[in-house]
Amino acid sequence: MGTDIDGGVEVRPGGAGSPWSLADVLTDDLPRDYDAFGLLFGVRNYAGFTPVAPGRGLPEDASPELRRLRTVEPVHDCTWVTWAEVARIDWTASAPRVDDRIHEYRPTSAGEVLVGKASHHGRAWHAVAGEHADPRGSSYPEGTQWRTSDRVWRVERLRTGDVLRRNPQLRALLAGMRGLAERHGDDHVRLVVWFDS
Structure with a gap:
């Protein structure tokens, strides 16, 4: 809810x-x-x-x-x-720290398109980050990212x-x-x- x-x-x-x-x-x-x-x-x-x-x-x-x-x-x-x-x-x-939610993007020919932000992720993220990876963005340095052929997950700081x-x-x-x-x-x-x- x-x-x-x-x-x-x-x-x-x-x-x-x-x-x-x-x-x-x-x-x-x-x-x-x-x-x-x-x-x-x-x-x-x-x-x-x-x-x-x-x-x-x-x-x-x-x-x-x-x-x-x-x-x-x-x-x-x-x-x-x-x-x-x-x-x-x-x-x-800028926010004092990075976002707890990892930002998810879809690469396109025109650049990355934001799919969403979440503190939980599906199988694709776990496949590249590891089954026991911490899903909170604040657990990683700013700029940390994980990539697949059709997704990019990145730890970011909001303004x-x-x-x-x-x-x-x-x-x-x-x-x-x-x-x-x-x-x-x-x-x-x-x-x-x-x-x-």
Whole structure:
């Protein structure tokens, strides 16, 4: 069973001390993206990012509208991040360590095409890596790779920018937050989330 995200964006139109209200920017369209979950909130952080806003809990001053969104139980890892914090992310930075998931590619005449990332692999990988090889990428030096005629498995380190490049829904959500921050101020826009598994 995987982990999904839910929540919403809140604004504080009256500035500090005024109540938060739910904006019309929701997380409904966000896909299951463990790289984004790990970078922003430390949830399913296989990529080894230093998370921006892990484990803060549901804000005590969360709006009633947002609290009503929490219909799925049980949820875990409630947390939140302001636009000011998101705006400070260095989108060129590398994760401090390699990804726990080994990246799998299919060679083509135009170059390698990403098939996926996993912490478990099939028979083909075990045939070249060994039956008892550790399937966690962080067990190997960056750049370690295994090849067959139709697959390449490689230990890689992600960059924060990879999260945005591969996730148009997250880019749209952050663009919505940026627009709200231009009207209300960077510290008066926040994304509040929780997860279910």
